[in-house]
Amino acid sequence: DAAPGETPEAAAGDERDDVPLMARASSSSGNGIGTGTGVGGGMVALELSSHGDGALGDAVLDDSQWRWRHTVSYWVCVCFILGSLLFVSGCAFWYKKYEYEARERALVTYPFLAGACCFTCGSYLGVFTAVNLGRNGKSVMWEWAPHKDGFLGYLCYLIGALVFNISCIEPLDAFSDLPSWMKREMAWGAAEVGSFFFILGAAVEVKRNGVSDVRAAIEDGTWMTLPFWVSWNNLFGGCFFFIAAVAGRFDPTSPGWVYTTYLIGSMNFFVASSLMMYMWKGEQYGLGFIPSINRVLPIRGYVREGDDGDGKEYRKVSVVQYCFLQAYIALTAASFVDF
Template sequence: MTGLGEHKLEYETVGPFVTHVWLHHKDGHNHYAARPVRKGVRWIRPMQLSKKEQTEYVVCAKKINYWVAVLFMVGSSLFAIPGFLPASLAPAFNVIFFCGSIFFTSAAYLQLVESINKDITNPALFRTQRCHWIRWAWRPKNLGYLSSLVQFVGTLLFNVNCISPFFLVTPLQMDVVIWGSGMLGSICFLISCAFAWLEISRDPMVKPFRSEEWWIVWVNIAGSIAFQVSSAVAFYLPQTGDVFAPVLASVGLTFGAICFFIGAFLLRVEDAIDSQKFIGGDYAQ
């Protein structure tokens, strides 16, 4: 139990990780789950704010989630496009992939910032009186933070994976740097998904096949598995320098990118539904 003057915070955990928090105050209590708060879908009313200030706070909090979704959709589209283009355009694929990786990394960093600033393990979140952003912090008890941090590392590895073909020429170099960074990046994505799933696994409000959160997490899991399969078979043969299984690698990459696009689009759907609830007064406290 953590004190906030007249207010008290009580945490619910999975192992060492906080998944829910109760805010006890003189008028009763409020219950918050980590992921909806992190994504701006279930907002925390800062104490002692007017209705106008509350609205401004919510709009500010939702902006970063908007850009996370948009940047992930653009990046996913760029990773998916080469799968539908003829082989004659293959020389341009590396440029497209590299551009996609930049959008991925930008979105992942914004999501990391979001997880730092919307962290229910941080008591200061409940006292915030204006929307401002801390750009780096250590939040080890927050599964959303760990998921975002590992994902960000994965996107950096994909930056290496996508830019290296412009500089490396031998099969050994390509296997060590290009294939290696792709494999590690895909493993990071899978670990990130595991944290994301654990974050919602005990939330009674998340209904399998019926909740946007459930679909977002599982579509991203499917995309990460597809990326892992694609990376695993994309190593270079030492005799020829050719990719071991180019068709499977391309199909896996394209399918995974489509899954990530759907997951990012569902973030916008989730946010739009929540905005209607806010406008309709469902969150009046």
């Protein structure tokens, strides 16, 4: 049945998909987002203004223009999970001393390189998502958009991942004849610069989610939300990577300062990316970097929003489905490793 003031055609359009796509918008509130004429469920402001001052007239109601942009955030999660798992694997095998260099490359070098490529792809997809915020027409592959929510954070990640790739290709035969100082800078200098940009990106994420003050977050309960844990795990991951890169310049084979710190940082990134996937399952398509299009809920709150005036129920995250999805991604990561 059509709601008061809503045409039967609009009501039928809202029911085309059981997954709510956008939050209801209204021009009656100051930022154009409220509980007036309907636009759908969980996607606030992706087609509105990315900095929260969009108007109802900016909204695009055609579901077909949304599906790919929802899917992009899913692939961001997949790429980051794959990348972090491959780094965890490479770090775990790094402790062993290998008699044959080819064996070390199969278990350490190539997983690192594949993981770095996955991080790069995920970071670019994040930039792609950010630059298309508020865009009604055809998506663009790139534009300079520092005013867009999430752009600067994802851009820092993309720069960091691109530079970090240099560190991962240094052990390959193609670079074996380079001077020792150049190989050192490729291996550790690039890792330092890349990790520094990871820290910058994560710092942007922490600030954008309003969780930089941990004490205040504990007092007001923000520490129980997923963006808090995503942001801080990403920040710790970047810091541990940076420590490992600096230490590697002086002692490249240190089990404690290099191998272990890289391993801990990789696990931080894995936790963050796994929580990002849980956010996506909970219809928080902005993940950690674009909170303006998220429904901010506690960790255990992904059941329904029945009191917000939109009359829609939101899909509960199935833990079983989530675990199987994680297992599938883990097996995909394992297929990259030549045991």
